[in-house]
Amino acid sequence: MTRIQYQECISALIKCMDACNYSYVSSLKEYDLADLRESIQLDRECADICSFAIQAMTRRSPFVAEILTLCADICDRCADTSSRHKHNHCQDCIDTCRNAAEACRRVSEAVEVYA
Amino acid sequence: MTRIQYQECISALIKCMDACNYSYVSSLKEYDLADLRESIQLDRECADICSFAIQAMTRRSPFVAEILTLCADICDRCADTSSRHKHNHCQDCIDTCRNAAEACRRVSEAVEVYA
Amino acid sequence: MTRIQYQECISALIKCMDACNYSYVSSLKEYDLADLRESIQLDRECADICSFAIQAMTRRSPFVAEILTLCADICDRCADTSSRHKHNHCQDCIDTCRNAAEACRRVSEAVEVYA
Amino acid sequence: MTRIQYQECISALIKCMDACNYSYVSSLKEYDLADLRESIQLDRECADICSFAIQAMTRRSPFVAEILTLCADICDRCADTSSRHKHNHCQDCIDTCRNAAEACRRVSEAVEVYA
Numbered sequence: 538m539t540r541i542q543y544q545e546c547i548s549a550l551i552k553c554m555d556a557c558n559y560s561y562v563s564s565l566k567e568y569d570l571a572d573l574r575e576s577i578q579l580d581r582e583c584a585d586i587c588s589f590a591i592q593a594m595t596r597r598s599p600f601v602a603e604i605l606t607l608c609a610d611i612c613d614r615c616a617d618t619s620s621r622h623k624h625n626h627c628q629d630c631i632d633t634c635r636n637a638a639e640a641c642r643r644v645s646e647a648v649e650v651y652a
Numbered sequence: 653m654t655r656i657q658y659q660e661c662i663s664a665l666i667k668c669m670d671a672c673n674y675s676y677v678s679s680l681k682e683y684d685l686a687d688l689r690e691s692i693q694l695d696r697e698c699a700d701i702c703s704f705a706i707q708a709m710t711r712r713s714p715f716v717a718e719i720l721t722l723c724a725d726i727c728d729r730c731a732d733t734s735s736r737h738k739h740n741h742c743q744d745c746i747d748t749c750r751n752a753a754e755a756c757r758r759v760s761e762a763v764e765v766y767a
Numbered sequence: 768m769t770r771i772q773y774q775e776c777i778s779a780l781i782k783c784m785d786a787c788n789y790s791y792v793s794s795l796k797e798y799d800l801a802d803l804r805e806s807i808q809l810d811r812e813c814a815d816i817c818s819f820a821i822q823a824m825t826r827r828s829p830f831v832a833e834i835l836t837l838c839a840d841i842c843d844r845c846a847d848t849s850s851r852h853k854h855n856h857c858q859d860c861i862d863t864c865r866n867a868a869e870a871c872r873r874v875s876e877a878v879e880v881y882a
Numbered sequence: 883m884t885r886i887q888y889q890e891c892i893s894a895l896i897k898c899m900d901a902c903n904y905s906y907v908s909s910l911k912e913y914d915l916a917d918l919r920e921s922i923q924l925d926r927e928c929a930d931i932c933s934f935a936i937q938a939m940t941r942r943s944p945f946v947a948e949i950l951t952l953c954a955d956i957c958d959r960c961a962d963t964s965s966r967h968k969h970n971h972c973q974d975c976i977d978t979c980r981n982a983a984e985a986c987r988r989v990s991e992a993v994e995v996y997a
Contacts, residue, residue: 551896551936558941565804574795581811582713584937589704591896592933596903598697600726607718614714666781666821673826680919689910696926699822706781707818711788812943819934828927830956837948844944 542647543594546605546640553612553630553637554587560619560626567624576618576627583615583634590641602648609641657762658709661720661755668727668745668752669702675734675741682739691733691742698730698749705756717763724756772877773824776835776870783842783860783867784817790849790856797854806848806857813845813864820871832878839871887992888939891950891985898957898975898982899932905964905971912969921963921972928960928979935986947993954986 561580564573590608593601616634619627676695679688705723708716731749734742791810794803820838823831846864849857906925909918935953938946961979964972 547896547900551892554937555892555940558937562808562942565808570801570804574800577807578714578792578795581711582715584940585704585707586715588933588937589700592700592899592903592929595900595929596696597907599693599729600697600701600722603722603725607715607722610718611715662781662785666777669822670777670825673822677827677923680923685916685919689915692922693907693910699825703818703822707784707788707814710785710814712792808944811941812945815934815937816945819930822930826926829923829959830927830931830952833952833955837945837952840948841945 543644546644547591547594549633549637549640550587550591550608553633554584554591556626556630556633557581557584557587557615560624560630563624563626573622573627576622579615579618580630583611583630586611587637594644602645605641605645605648609638609645612638612641658759661759662706662709664748664752664755665702665706665723668748669699669706671741671745671748672696672699672702672730675739675745678739678741688737688742691737694730694733695745698726698745701726702752709759717760720756720760720763724753724760727753727756773874776874777821777824779863779867779870780817780821780838783863784814784821786856786860786863787811787814787817787845790854790860793854793856803852803857806852809845809848810860813841813860816841817867824874832875835871835875835878839868839875842868842871888989891989892936892939894978894982894985895932895936895953898978899929899936901971901975901978902926902929902932902960905969905975908969908971918967918972921967924960924963925975928956928975931956932982939989947990950986950990950993954983954990957983957986 557580561577561584564570564577564580567573586608590604593604598604612634616631616638619630619634622628672695676692676699679685679692679695682688701723705719708719713719727749731746731753734745734749737743787810791807791814794800794807794810797803816838820834823834828834842864846861846868849860849864852858902925906922906929909915909922909925912918931953935949938949943949957979961976961983964975964979967973
């Protein structure tokens, strides 16, 4: 894994963290807040692991493969939960989470091959 | 998992993060700094995942089992690397890392049973 | 500041982060969720800066004084917001946040004197 | 502050975190490691506050102004320390840290005006 190869994954995770945190604060302002409880919790879980994974890549963590595998799982779970809601900010989460999960798995597999 | 059951694991991780970060800054002052390169890197990896896992437990993350499994692996790797060095701060890491790894696995297994 | 002098502040911040994150997840389950929007947001802000400040102390950050000053302000704001609500988990936040703010200011002033 | 206005600052902080963490791992491999002790420590301090500030912006933290003010100070201190070393990775830190500090101050002032 070279510095450049990480960039794509870092970009995907930034977009995902941004969309999740935006959906988190937006959900807290919604009228149907009560229906969004689980989504709010997942948004934060997803943003937190994305933030952790981004730093891990920038510091060339020897545990990048394991961290990104976990990140991918949480992104997918957040996408599943977001897909139950019609709000634009929820819908925006779905694509960014799926893209992030895919990017994580791509880097994770590449790291394991080279390790 | 109840609030009280997490406390033991949180305490073990705080001690581990503290010992690893103390060893990190102490290593940077050592005369044989060059021999400690890998240990410095692992100390930070371990402190960072401990910090993340502690927050995850306090917010009752639905991913606690997975996060603690990863944390346990990194703690063990940090203990392995620290055990190659005679400095007191490295030796202190070994026990706190092993205890942390054990505490993580105990909670992780309990969470999976109840899930 | 010695290792031992930090311990009291670290303990106060752990309790604060734990109470805030517990109040955060508990609020998301409450019937009067809509009244707790701001409190939920502040709980997370407070937990996040506490987590950051704890790590900063354990790694002997040269910026501990500034980080703890900021942490104290956020803890106080979280206590103010929590004090508007009768739930036990909100009430528990008030004391732990005030204690944390005080502990932060005590260390912060001591660090500046010795710097 | 709108979502779009934050983007420039987030981009500057990502670049800064990436350069600092790259310099951190690169420094640990250098022959003149002993001269880089302080720089290694500052690289991590800078990367850690950048990571925290990025998340704070994405979640529209009510404390963005204060967090970015602190982040700007740490970025400047990291740039100062990096400027004492000739390595490419140290030199790369200078510009990205200065840009990040400037971006932080720009957003921080704008937030305070609108608050």
